[in-house]
Amino acid sequence: xxxxxxxxxxxxxxxxxxxxxxxxxxxxxxxxxxxxxxxxxxxxxxxxxxxxxxxxxxxxxxxxxxxxxxxxxxxxxxxxxxxxxxxxxxxxxxx
Numbered sequence: 001x002x003x004x005x006x007x008x009x010x011x012x013x014x015x016x017x018x019x020x021x022x023x024x025x026x027x028x029x030x031x032x033x034x035x036x037x038x039x040x041x042x043x044x045x046x047x048x049x050x051x052x053x054x055x056x057x058x059x060x061x062x063x064x065x066x067x068x069x070x071x072x073x074x075x076x077x078x079x080x081x082x083x084x085x086x087x088x089x090x091x092x093x094x095x
Contacts, residue, residue, distance in 0.1 A: 033082070057093055068093065076089065
C-alpha cells in the first residue's frame, strides 16, 4: 500500500473521531457476552446496560442481589479479564 493510505481497521480503531462508536460497541459487547462470561448466572441476573463503565444487572430477588454484591469485585475482574481491557469499574443492581 502507498504510504498515505490507512486500512479501515486502523482508521476505526485509532482515529479519535470514532471514539464514541468504539465506546458504544464495547459497552454493548459486555451486555451481549455476559452469559458467555457467567453462564451460571443466566437464571439469576440479566444484564440491562452498560453506562460510564458501570454494568446494570437486573436480579431476581433481594437474596440474589445480596449474594452478587459480595461477588462484585470478582464480576468486575472476570469481565475485564475476558476482554483484556478495563471496561467495567462498577456493578449496580436493579430490580
